Amino acid sequence: MSETKPTQASGESGSPDSESMPREEQFVDFLARQGLKLTRQRRAVVNEIFSDAGHFEAEELVERLKGHRTRVSRATVYRTLELLRECRLVEKLDFGTQRSYYEHVSPSEHHDHLICIRCGNVIEFHNEALETLQKEICGNFGFQESYHSLRIFGHCSKCAQTIH
Amino acid sequence: MSETKPTQASGESGSPDSESMPREEQFVDFLARQGLKLTRQRRAVVNEIFSDAGHFEAEELVERLKGHRTRVSRATVYRTLELLRECRLVEKLDFGTQRSYYEHVSPSEHHDHLICIRCGNVIEFHNEALETLQKEICGNFGFQESYHSLRIFGHCSKCAQTIH
């Protein structure tokens, strides 16, 4: 038996500042190390991303940022997402649609996805046995894993009932 | 210990007709059931895809088809790929580049991917324990799996040695 726990970030509205601070600091460090600048726009993007624990698409982020004091152009959003990817604070996903999905990464809390192909709902989960097994497989091939992505597509419990 | 076996289709040049026939028949059936026509172009696309056991991108397929007697336009390639996806003979993958990758599906031989982020090489593998564990996880969530995709990104044995 495997101990699988959902890691889904469900409906929050509080201010997870204590959570998001270390991430912004990581980004600041990264920028400093690369001789890059911490601009108002970059700060806005990072704050917006880490103020919510879900997945998002580039366009959605552009929209969300319209609520900010600092205006951030679409180009800057894409450019910043690329930087965040470089310093591994953000990952690019693919759920089968044409647009890219992103999600922020918490180094310690990796998770995989169950994606409902009917209602589009995404369930996150984490399973240690699965992680272990994957490491073992990589070992067999002398493959040095950097990261992985497991997406299981199908019908969630609600939708499965409606199919008959 | 898990029995993991590579399923990589490495360097073939023979004529796998006996293998590809049943697939074309499946497609013919599908077309017939839907009241669709089996055109020269569709046949060319299917033959080309199943004459090789690798992954391919749409553009690459367009190129490969230029060697055929029958000319097939880019539009038709995309349209046929969509049909092949509908009848589950082809799957669309995403290896992190902007273009889509496709691969043909053999219902009985599912596999996952190790993708080298340095040289781009893709290793296919299959591991029963992994499959079992995933089914178990789905069960925990009352999730009804249709298909899944596991991609492990990192460095292949060759590239890992060159890093130091």
Added chain:
DNA sequence: TTCGGTGCAAACTCTTTGCACGACG
């Protein structure tokens, strides 16, 4: 003051689509 950053709009890439002609069933 000095580079790197930003916004804008145009460019790009991959994919989809409207239309008139062509060919499978």
Added chain:
DNA sequence: CGTCGTGCAAAGAGTTTGCACCGAA
């Protein structure tokens, strides 16, 4: 023969980029 399919070229969608001005360090 009647549709469905095809090729073409143009349109879309998402993302990237060149350039001149702007601002963090």
